Amino acid sequence: MRTTLLTRALLLVLAGMCFGWLASAANHGHLPGSPHVPKVLGNDWAWLCAAFVAAWPARGWTAAFRRVGLFLIPAVVAYYVSDLFAGTYDQALPSSAGTAGIDGTGLITDVIAYIVIGLLTSAGLALLVTAIHRGGLIGLVASLVLPAYLVYKGFGTARISDDDAALQVVATWVGIAGLAAGVAVILLGARRWSVRYTAGRADSRGAP
Known part of the structure; x- marks a missing residue:
């Protein structure tokens, strides 16, 4: 171990x-x-x-x-x-020994x-x-923190990077990736909630 x-x-x-x-x-x-x-x-x-x-x-x-x-x-x-x-x-200036x-x-x-x-x-x-x-609601919100930051930082950087084409492209894709990750987290959370809700209703119906 x-x-x-x-x-x-x-x-x-x-x-x-x-x-x-x-x-x-x-x-x-x-x-x-x-x-x-x-x-x-x-x-x-x-x-x-x-x-x-x-x-x-x-x-x-x-x-x-x-x-x-x-x-x-x-x-x-x-x-x-x-x-x-x-x-x-x-250093910009040479040292006393004559080397950088x-x-x-x-x-x-x-x-x-x-x-x-x-x-x-x-x-x-x-x-x-x-x-x-x-898990739970707190877990879902926590799962969205990093994607939200990527969206904010990515699109925000792309907006102010007109003089740097490479950074603008990368930042835009970072924002898109963050957005896609956020949507995936929400959809996965909704699916889990739906499964639990359906299972709960089935259990309540089957109870004597």
Whole structure:
């Protein structure tokens, strides 16, 4: 049991590191493909959806929080380490040794800030996933939170991105995906309610 938990934790850490590295590499043009790839991986919608997937198997808040944290914190660290090697934090002026310096303060500040954001996100997503698994009306509403955010962020970003055609396309599709997911959640919830209602009426009719 302990070995299984450790293996799952290591897989989440590795997945987070890979995700963070890919997001940074895409932003710096180090990945093959279209200009749309950085717009997908370099925005919060990809990070939120990936973290949500990481949290989904958990059935309690603590387990979900731990799963998201094991994914997001390594992702943040890997992202900024990749940025460091890509030259993002190179100093504009040479150091006293005559070589390019590194903005260590900026790097550490960014890493700490986004780790804190990652922990807050972990808490929020853990609460969301726990509510969804509990079901009922609260679960249905919780299921609509992420799709609603994707609709808001996607269409909102597309509206103000006239100068970036690739971002506009990606953001529009993110909004459409969020809308489709929201409709699917509502339809699935309605179907479950209908089945329970029908079963309840059948049981009441069959009662002596």
